[in-house]
Amino acid sequence: MxxxxxxxxxxxxxxxxxxxxxxxxxxxxxxxxxxxxxxxxxxxxxxxxxxxxxxxxxxxxxxxxxxxxxxxxxxxxxxxxxxxxxxxxxxxxxxxxxxxxxxxxxxxxxxxxxxxxxxxxxxxxxxxxxxxxxxxxxxxxxxxxxxxxxxxxxxxxxxxxxxxxxxxxxxxxxxxxxxxxxxxxxxxxxxxxxxxxxxxxxxxxxxxxxxxxxxxxxxxxxxxxxxxxxxxxxxxxxxxxxxxxxxxxxxxAQGADRDRVVQLACDLDDMTGEEIGAATDRLRDMPGVLDLTLLNAQGKKSRPVTRMELLCDPARAEAVAARMFDLTSTIGIRRTEVARLVLPRCSTTVAGMPAKTVGRPGSTTTKIEDEALRAHETLASRRAAAKNIV
Structure with a gap:
């Protein structure tokens, strides 16, 4: 309970x-x-x-x-x-x-x-x-x-x-x-x-x-x-x-921890791909930033836009929002408090390779970290290696 x-x-x-x-x-x-x-x-x-x-x-x-x-x-x-x-x-x-x-x-x-x-x-x-x-x-x-x-x-x-x-x-x-x-x-x-x-x-x-x-x-x-x-x-x-x-x-409910995070989102219609990439890298490196996703959408006046959605620790939200204003051309950021369900997880090693183990309500799953599989030159060999290891 x-x-x-x-x-x-x-x-x-x-x-x-x-x-x-x-x-x-x-x-x-x-x-x-x-x-x-x-x-x-x-x-x-x-x-x-x-x-x-x-x-x-x-x-x-x-x-x-x-x-x-x-x-x-x-x-x-x-x-x-x-x-x-x-x-x-x-x-x-x-x-x-x-x-x-x-x-x-x-x-x-x-x-x-x-x-x-x-x-x-x-x-x-x-x-x-x-x-x-x-x-x-x-x-x-x-x-x-x-x-x-x-x-x-x-x-x-x-x-x-x-x-x-x-x-x-x-x-x-x-x-x-x-x-x-x-x-x-x-x-x-x-x-x-x-x-x-x-x-x-x-x-x-x-x-x-x-x-x-x-x-x-x-x-x-x-x-x-x-x-x-x-x-x-x-x-x-x-x-x-x-x-x-x-x-x-x-x-x-058992299995998933509940916490609350802040989502910050904005639409970018006047930045180049290189500029958005540079801003994304810097924002991902900020303390308290949990995830950052870029989506393609259509904005006002039928302009193609890139939607930036970022999840962060509520205690860091103000600092992250200020940095978003510095690194992007947006003049407005949408701020929403979001509830998450988070499964317990821990880092481990399998056959000497870094992996992540996740506790699910009815089972436990383990997945090899991506960095350990990058040496494989094809998708088939990568999947075979991961399957054999696990």
């Missing part, structure tokens, strides 16, 4: 909504998560609690801190050292947590700290977490880290995020929605305006989403056999929908 988790932020995403949705879908993780939370919270902070409830007629789970006192309530006039990034990171690191929980919790915390440092022009170690000033927010980070660690190498996708409207009151005064830290963390993600105002995605929710998706948003699940679903509710009541984050689990 290969687990894929798809998030539907109908109401939005906050830390407590994520934890509640995941534990609704995977109740077997509850003991682990609550133990990790108890290990990191001070004794007088209260107790983490899961509660079954309703949100506009839907059965939902809520996650929150009950009893105790939020530790910043008596520190209105100065920064509490316990809420600096360094102090919270050290607290997580010192707690006796389940395997992997501290790693993922600290990674989520780090994303929030980077965004806050950039927003306020502060060194990372000096960042003070106003939005994590209550113990329940630190609890959300640790609980999310525990869940992500327990699910191992699961992959994630998320539907477009609700933008929200209006302003929120923060320690830095009134700010527009989404908050600056949220906007920084989720640059490159898809957003929609569904007409409902307020803060719909919190910095903690944003950091959890960016962490599980690796900063590379995929808006749709890859498909597969549907498994568990869960709904985690926030504290607000929305006018026309449940205020929930829904998670849906899929067992995606």
């Amino acid at each position: 290969r687990l894929h988790l798809h998030l539907d932020p109908l109401g939005g995403i906050a830390g407590d909504m994520f934890v509640a949705a995941m534990l609704d879908a995977f109740p077997d993780l509850t003991d682990r998560v609550l133990a990790d939370v108890a290990a990191v919270l001070p004794r007088d902070a209260g107790t983490a609690r899961l509660e079954r409830g309703m949100s506009r007629g839907m059965s939902v789970l809520r996650f929150g801190l009950h009893g105790g006192h939020a530790h910043d309530h008596h520190h209105h006039h100065h920064h509490d050292h316990a809420t600096t990034y360094a102090a919270l990171r050290d607290r997580i690191g010192a707690a006796p947590l389940s395997e992997g929980s501290a790693h993922h919790a600290c990674a989520i915390l780090h994303l929030i700290a980077l965004a806050e440092a950039a927003a306020h022009d502060l060194p990372l170690e000096k960042v003070h977490f106003h939005e994590l000033a209550d113990w329940d927010s630190l609890m959300d980070v640790v609980a999310a880290g525990s869940i992500v660690a327990a699910l191992g190498d699961a992959t994630w996708s998320c539907a477009p995020l609700p933008l929200g409207r209006g302003t929120i009151r923060t320690a830095h005064g009134i700010l527009p929605v989404p908050a600056p830290a949220t906007a920084r963390i989720l640059q490159g993600y898809d957003w929609i305006d569904d007409g409902i105002g307020g803060e719909r995605v919190t910095p903690t929710g944003a950091a959890i989403l960016a962490h599980v998706t690796g900063g590379r948003p995929a808006p749709t699940p890859p498909g597969g056999r549907m498994g568990a679903t869960g709904m985690g509710a926030g504290t607000r009541d929305l006018s026309d929908r449940p205020n929930v984050l829904r998670v849906t689990a899929f067992d995606i």
Whole structure:
């Protein structure tokens, strides 16, 4: 089984909504998560609690801190050292947590700290977490880290995020929605305006989403056999929908790995064959370029054109596009995000010759690399050699 988790932020995403949705879908993780939370919270902070409830007629789970006192309530006039990034990171690191929980919790915390440092022009170690000033927010980070660690190498996708409207009151005064830290963390993600105002995605929710998706948003699940679903509710009541984050689990098909690449394409109608060949060679040598294909087509005004289609790593797409503009005469490039199915493969040797072995759903195939067969002068001898070797 290969687990894929798809998030539907109908109401939005906050830390407590994520934890509640995941534990609704995977109740077997509850003991682990609550133990990790108890290990990191001070004794007088209260107790983490899961509660079954309703949100506009839907059965939902809520996650929150009950009893105790939020530790910043008596520190209105100065920064509490316990809420600096360094102090919270050290607290997580010192707690006796389940395997992997501290790693993922600290990674989520780090994303929030980077965004806050950039927003306020502060060194990372000096960042003070106003939005994590209550113990329940630190609890959300640790609980999310525990869940992500327990699910191992699961992959994630998320539907477009609700933008929200209006302003929120923060320690830095009134700010527009989404908050600056949220906007920084989720640059490159898809957003929609569904007409409902307020803060719909919190910095903690944003950091959890960016962490599980690796900063590379995929808006749709890859498909597969549907498994568990869960709904985690926030504290607000929305006018026309449940205020929930829904998670849906899929067992995606065995055999092929799914990833996402960027396709860059343009049509060239005023370059010579030599110029196109030179540009193609240089583009193929660029880091992150996975494939490049040239196609003959007919363009506007019945001109013959060469269509250049290039696949590349999303992280390199901007650099590759800039190089395409430098090396070709095009004045426009089409950019599309493409889902791929990729079979596992490895390089090997057969009879002393380099070969590639591919794992297929029902078998394994091996093919001699082209360079090793180029010495054969005819197609027949080349095919015979490859057949005998394999």
